[in-house]
Amino acid sequence: MRRLxxxxxxxxxxLPLAATPQAAPEPxxxxxxxANPDWVGQPVENPYWSVDGRSIYYAVKxxxxxxxxxxxxxxxxxxxxxxxxxxxxxxxGDPVFDxxxxxxxxxxxxxxxxxxxxxxxxxxxTRTPQDESSPQFSADGRALHFRDGNDWYSYDLAQAVVxxxxxxKFADDPQDTRPDALGERQLATFSTLRRIKADxxxxxxxxxxxxxxxxxxxxxxxxxxxxxxxxxxxxxPNGRWMLLVTxxxxxxxxxxxxxxxxxxxxxxxxxxDVHTYVGRNDPAGQSLLLLDLASHTSHALPTDTLPGxxxxxxxxxxxxxxxALEKAGKADQAKALKAPDVRPxxxxxxxxxxxxxxxxxxxxxVQLRAIDNKDxxxxxxxxxxxxxxxxxxxxxxxxxxxxxNDFGWLKDSYTLWxxxxxxxWSQLYSKPLDGKPVALTTGRFEVSHPQLSPxxxxxxxxxxxxxxxxxxxYRVPSxxxxxxxxxxxxxxxxxxLSPxxxxxxxxxxxAYRLPQLAVQAxxxxxxRELTDTxxxxxxxxxxxxxxxxQIPSSHGAGVIYAKYYGPAENDGASRPAVLxxxxxxxxxxxxxxxxxxxxxxxxxxxxxxRGYAVLDMDYRASEGYGRDWRTAIYRNMGHPELxxxxxxxxxxxxxxxxxxxxxxxxGGSYGGFMTEMALLRAPGEFAAGAALRPVxxxxxxxxxxxxxxxxxxxxxxxxxxxxxxxxxxxxxxxxLLIEHGLIDDNVLAEDSxxxxxxxxxxxxxxxxxxxxxxxxxxxxxxxxxYDEYRRVYELFDTYVKPGAPKP
Numbered sequence: 001m002r003r004l005x006x007x008x009x010x011x012x013x014x015l016p017l018a019a020t021p022q023a024a025p026e027p028x029x030x031x032x033x034x035a036n037p038d039w040v041g042q043p044v045e046n047p048y049w050s051v052d053g054r055s056i057y058y059a060v061k062x063x064x065x066x067x068x069x070x071x072x073x074x075x076x077x078x079x080x081x082x083x084x085x086x087x088x089x090x091x092x093g094d095p096v097f098d099x100x101x102x103x104x105x106x107x108x109x110x111x112x113x114x115x116x117x118x119x120x121x122x123x124x125x126t127r128t129p130q131d132e133s134s135p136q137f138s139a140d141g142r143a144l145h146f147r148d149g150n151d152w153y154s155y156d157l158a159q160a161v162v163x164x165x166x167x168x169k170f171a172d173d174p175q176d177t178r179p180d181a182l183g184e185r186q187l188a189t190f191s192t193l194r195r196i197k198a199d200x201x202x203x204x205x206x207x208x209x210x211x212x213x214x215x216x217x218x219x220x221x222x223x224x225x226x227x228x229x230x231x232x233x234x235x236x237p238n239g240r241w242m243l244l245v246t247x248x249x250x251x252x253x254x255x256x257x258x259x260x261x262x263x264x265x266x267x268x269x270x271x272x273d274v275h276t277y278v279g280r281n282d283p284a285g286q287s288l289l290l291l292d293l294a295s296h297t298s299h300a301l302p303t304d305t306l307p308g309x310x311x312x313x314x315x316x317x318x319x320x321x322x323x324a325l326e327k328a329g330k331a332d333q334a335k336a337l338k339a340p341d342v343r344p345x346x347x348x349x350x351x352x353x354x355x356x357x358x359x360x361x362x363x364x365x366v367q368l369r370a371i372d373n374k375d376x377x378x379x380x381x382x383x384x385x386x387x388x389x390x391x392x393x394x395x396x397x398x399x400x401x402x403x404x405n406d407f408g409w410l411k412d413s414y415t416l417w418x419x420x421x422x423x424x425w426s427q428l429y430s431k432p433l434d435g436k437p438v439a440l441t442t443g444r445f446e447v448s449h450p451q452l453s454p455x456x457x458x459x460x461x462x463x464x465x466x467x468x469x470x471x472x473x474y475r476v477p478s479x480x481x482x483x484x485x486x487x488x489x490x491x492x493x494x495x496x497l498s499p500x501x502x503x504x505x506x507x508x509x510x511a512y513r514l515p516q517l518a519v520q521a522x523x524x525x526x527x528r529e530l531t532d533t534x535x536x537x538x539x540x541x542x543x544x545x546x547x548x549x550q551i552p553s554s555h556g557a558g559v560i561y562a563k564y565y566g567p568a569e570n571d572g573a574s575r576p577a578v579l580x581x582x583x584x585x586x587x588x589x590x591x592x593x594x595x596x597x598x599x600x601x602x603x604x605x606x607x608x609x610r611g612y613a614v615l616d617m618d619y620r621a622s623e624g625y626g627r628d629w630r631t632a633i634y635r636n637m638g639h640p641e642l643x644x645x646x647x648x649x650x651x652x653x654x655x656x657x658x659x660x661x662x663x664x665x666x667g668g669s670y671g672g673f674m675t676e677m678a679l680l681r682a683p684g685e686f687a688a689g690a691a692l693r694p695v696x697x698x699x700x701x702x703x704x705x706x707x708x709x710x711x712x713x714x715x716x717x718x719x720x721x722x723x724x725x726x727x728x729x730x731x732x733x734x735x736l737l738i739e740h741g742l743i744d745d746n747v748l749a750e751d752s753x754x755x756x757x758x759x760x761x762x763x764x765x766x767x768x769x770x771x772x773x774x775x776x777x778x779x780x781x782x783x784x785x786y787d788e789y790r791r792v793y794e795l796f797d798t799y800v801k802p803g804a805p806k807p
Contacts, residue, residue, distance in 0.1 A: 575662075
């Protein structure tokens with residue numbers, strides 16, 4: 001799920017780094033596994049380069065505290081130092097540079113600083129209680145622009161003066177009152193009124209003339225009316241234009257459900273509003289307004305010229321839904337489903353990731369997405385005609401991915417670059433404004449995280465070209481050419497180019513090693529390791545390295561990649577097994593990097609010690625395997641994935657002596673959803689299942705994630721019926737444990753409670769629910785983690801292990 005962590009026919013193939021320990025590991029226990037994870041170590045977070053490119057800053061969580069300490073490491077020597085409070089006051093932030101690279105700017109503790117690159121001299125620009133952001137230099141290098149919320153300011157480097165760039169007023173101009181018929185008669189009748197009005201108009205014209213002629217004055221306000229509200233504002237580097245993204249002020253967000261905090265500081269139960277259910281009012285359509293700061297005029301940028309914007313990709317479903325409602329006598333609901341003449345779009349949320357200015361501010365591109373999730377457009381702006389010009393349209397009959405939407409400009413301010421799943425795989429393209437797109441990368445692999453080098457010659461990318469589970473940095477010429485592998489970590493998580501473009505700061509990890517920082521030449525070479533934040537108690541343990549295996553699909557899906565924990569060979573013994581199902585749906589857990597599910601990985605080790613085999617599969621809908629793998633679940637969630645899980649079970653039975661009657665299943669979030677679907681749609685296949693924080697009814701989840709895959713429930717009720725475990729509750733026959741945090745504001749606890757009530761009414765047996773009053777979607781308290789997994793282990797020990805009774 002989006003920003004939701006729901007988490008054979010041939011012998012297995014052991015792939016790189018797939019070794020099995022020779023000696024038995026030290027015994028594990030739940031108390032250690034589920035303790036505060038400080039004993040494991042800490043990942044290195046948020047690395048960035050210093051202005052001079054000699055040092056790298058990074059953050060590490062402090063033991064016993066949520067506070068992050070800031071470190072600085074010398075890139076050449078590897079010497080690292082933790083910065084105390086005094087040193088942090090003198091530290092640098094993540095820098096941006098002017099086009100001549102004479103000045104740099106960054107945000108530190110919410111304030112703006114500017115640095116002279118040659119001398120290293122630093123000036124503080126702001127000292128305010130609010131947080132400034134988004135520093136960018138003007139195209140001519142004379143000013144530094146930054147924002148406070150959606151208000152933009154300019155700092156004149158020579159005069160050291162800060163001034164607002166534009167004053168946005170979301171109200172009607174109080175001086176622009178036009179008389180109605182009665183007022184016109186009054187003016188025609190009374191000369192004194194005419195003189196008063198003429199004096200006001202003359203004073204206003206004089207004020208406007210002085211404003212235009214005197215740059216030392218504050219700008220005149222833009223009166224934008226009281227019918228809209230601002231979502232985002234983006235300023236051009238040349239200071240000439242500002243693009244506003246707005247929504248109707250009176251847009252109805254829909255009724256928001258509440259959760260209840262039962263354990264509180266006050267001693268009283270306290271309510272909390274959470275997300276609106278899917279279909280209970282779609283997001284408001286957004287509009288674009290272009291402000292000409294030089295002429296002080298505003299211009300709407302209509303979207304009705306975008307190709308396909310007036311089409312209805314859901315026409316067939318819409319017709320069926322309308323006909324059904326009309327037949328049921330629900331004419332008002334049928335009328336509400338009528339397709340709009342022009343499909344509404346969204347442009348931006350918080351920040352400007354969907355708006356890109358060229359370095360010199362002469363070109364602007366905007367990425368728009370249909371609210372029905374079927375189209376994405378990248379359009380340039382014709383400043384003379386105040387119009388959008390489509391440059392690229394991506395259409396998907398299922399849904400446009402929320403990843404792989406990066407775009408921007410090459411240094412010529414004329415050529416766009418962008419990522420697209422046009423071929424079924426995320427690849428990088430360039431396109432001149434009046435030319436055809438050029439594929440800079442091609443193949444059946446994914447590229448992401450594109451960074452253009454400071455000189456504009458290279459794109460640096462994250463890619464799994466070698467194998468779906470192996471990620472490294474690659475580079476390709478911005479004008480086209482061969483894609484070259486730069487790093488060889490196989491578990492590369494993120495990277496940052498140095499200010500001069502000659503070095504890479506790389507975060508990399510492995511199965512039991514959290515992200516660490518290394519530096520190497522951008523053109524390739526031997527990396528220098530800079531950090532080691534793992535703890536000896538953790539690294540000393542002989543962990544089971546998961547074997548990456550390929551499981552053939554019996555349903556025509558090709559190969560399903562998985563991580564196997566257990567004996568490498570079939571020793572003839574009959575053993576129980578457990579399937580772990582990762583969350584989020586669209587998430588990749590079968591990689592050579594460290595896993596988000598480090599606790600579950602340790603739990604899988606414990607299960608192997610106790611005689612189980614464990615399989616962790618990247619079922620269909622998982623990330624990393626292309627568009628068709630992702631969209632296989634469109635309108636049918638839980639069905640292709642279950643086929644894959646059953647293939648995984650069959651592979652275990654065939655290749656590792658697993659007893660088909662002794663296979664358990666567990667997972668959280670989407671993994672909890674899949675656990676429920678497995679037990680309810682394939683009764684008898686799994687001996688028991690533990691569903692942690694599961695979605696049991698997709699009509700209770702949010703719009704942003706759910707409508708992508710299942711459309712709106714009013715429009716596509718069949719998709720929700722097919723995809724919601726609660727609809728199959730009557731088929732439960734195997735033991736089911738449900739566990740949920742009561743203050744989960746992602747998947748609401750009421751989702752599990754409603755399924756529990758349904759099972760009660762069906763008079764089912766062997767189902768339980770465990771609720772955690774102080775936990776949200778991602779549990780954070782060790783006591784809750786321990787209790788949660790104690791119950792999971794006891795479930796498997798009772799119903800999955802050999803000799804356990806069948807219910």
